[in-house]
Amino acid sequence: MPPTQKELAKLAGVSAGTVSNVISGSTNVSERSRQKVLEAIRVLNYQPNLIARSLRTNRTRTLGIIVPDITIPFFPKIIRGAESAAREHGYFLIVLDSEGSSDRESDLIALLRAQRVEGVLLVTAGGLEVLPERLKTAQTHFPVVCLDRLPADLHIDSVCVDDTGAAEMATSHLMSLGHRNIAIITGPLTLRNEQERLRGYRQALQSGGIPIQKSLIWDASFEQDDVSKRCQSGMLRPTGRPSALMATNGVTGLAALRSLYSMGLSTPKDFSFVTFDEITAEDFFRPGITSIVQPTYDMGYKAVEVLLDRIERGDDAPRKKVRLPAMVKVRESSGKPLVEVAETKPRRSVSKTSSASRTRR
Amino acid sequence: MPPTQKELAKLAGVSAGTVSNVISGSTNVSERSRQKVLEAIRVLNYQPNLIARSLRTNRTRTLGIIVPDITIPFFPKIIRGAESAAREHGYFLIVLDSEGSSDRESDLIALLRAQRVEGVLLVTAGGLEVLPERLKTAQTHFPVVCLDRLPADLHIDSVCVDDTGAAEMATSHLMSLGHRNIAIITGPLTLRNEQERLRGYRQALQSGGIPIQKSLIWDASFEQDDVSKRCQSGMLRPTGRPSALMATNGVTGLAALRSLYSMGLSTPKDFSFVTFDEITAEDFFRPGITSIVQPTYDMGYKAVEVLLDRIERGDDAPRKKVRLPAMVKVRESSGKPLVEVAETKPRRSVSKTSSASRTRR
């Protein structure tokens, strides 16, 4: 139904080849023909058929991005950055949502591939073990850049945040306020970045001379119920209640806050709190939540650059593993631990001594 | 580089046509051939070239959705619904962000069209006047369903919320709490839904016998500065300070809260507050924000259904204008006005009488 180049050619009184030359801005076409073709395009409201073009040129100038849940504010921010970069390079970005399912993720990759998208940005749904083999089955290797979550030791480009460093920084922040009993609540530890954030927490404690207590490491999931359970058992037990809590991602963090608030605890009075990722509108809700903010826009932007580089240089070029720094944005939810509480508890002495040792080192 | 049907045919020892028949699940192919082809597909890891298929069949089984800002939580929720519906019908959904620019929006529509997408869901960036002509210039009419924001009286399908009704409901809620001086802050009134929400506010006041005060209608934009200015001038003036405020969208509402909080006002103590759209995590922040929640998922889902229907029935079928109901979710931010305040003001009497008349009706 839409007009084709052939019709343009007929109307302009030139050959189809000439029309193509005009459209592709090629040389070797007289001003007179060009004008006639342009006029025809205007008259017929012609729009090139990108499908036919792609088939012929074998290029789509399109990239894809797959995220686990577009509803989580963290991802749209990344998408924005990716979109900008793609546009600047004359590419078009297709956004897809895997809904947290590895199977669906595979399907989507296959789909994008069938669509002859030139490469994809992937925030994997977590099937770390699954992904590699799925990618390998492919005959020709397909350009993929992993974002945010790094699949095991796969031979693949990636753009992530310095998770370990960021977690270490945030933990140190809590320690510098005087906290000794710092709990951590994580999402599923099958995710590489969750592991790394946990590692950062451990490193910070170790270098501060604070013993790591297994009972303060709460590995949960992204589900509210699960998180609540961990928070309750962790906060309600009679002894060794932590004075601070760090969450390794926004979803789990939000769930934890929700749970703790509903238990009647408030922050920073009853506990200090830090979380990865910004919860929307964090900067105006009271109390503001101290958070580890990641350079989301830059992550998306950079990832596209890496992907385009891969596309251009082919499969043989060495892999890039980009790490971007995060920063801790201190707000009201993190403060000094209450002295009274510390004094009424038997673990006070422990707290004191190790706090002392910390400040000396 | 990837294997083609021709190669499959060679490997399986059948013709290309037969391969195609196997793949498209057609009849008229013997079990023996089918098996051979299937085997070849497995061996070669064949994936159909969707581009070539689309070129031939003139179908892409793809829809597009354009939103003004994917970063605003409201839109991803809609996208989720649209995605589900699309998937259920065997369609694929492409998400695009117009970044609030009408020009870019037009470009994107043109792009989707060039990509031979079968139809698009459009949350317009606001160029109500611009859009129709752009769509009309098109030779063949292109299936478009407007979502959330209805372009003027354009001959086009739409799926929106009952904006007027919702605003009326929310305003009535405030009135039922005893508020008489109710302010409203809106986004740009060029947007149709903003207009309608304002209308709902007016209707509620009128039917409650409360005179409409122009000084209580604050038309702002989506910009923080602009909103702050309106809030300050509205709240700080010596007389006629409203006891309640309704915001007609989440972005403006959030900006208003931010501004009012920073002025030292708090809710529901100093003013009651209601806003359209849910601010992320509203259900756990204190105080919880009373909000008008829209059926976002359903909107997206329904819009796809309408779009597919349009695609199927062609351009001549009558237009559909779907209105979905919203609901008011009452939380802590809306409460009774302080009696002291009411009593020190001359407008108290007005408040009393009409409040009484309200409860009687």
Add this chain to the structure above:
DNA sequence: ACGTTAGGATGAAACCTCTCATTCACAATC
């Protein structure tokens, strides 16, 4: 044994574009 039928398989055409080798026209050169 012959004609009919129907299921299976085939090959060419078409979808729309781009590419490239070829032709054409015309001017410049000797």
Add this chain to the structure above:
DNA sequence: GATTGTGAATGAGAGGTTTCATCCTAACGT
């Protein structure tokens, strides 16, 4: 005036798929 050179235009072919008319063959009926 014949040859060469140059820029402009052309037309065929290719890209991978689907479709469709055609062809083949084996089975069936009489």
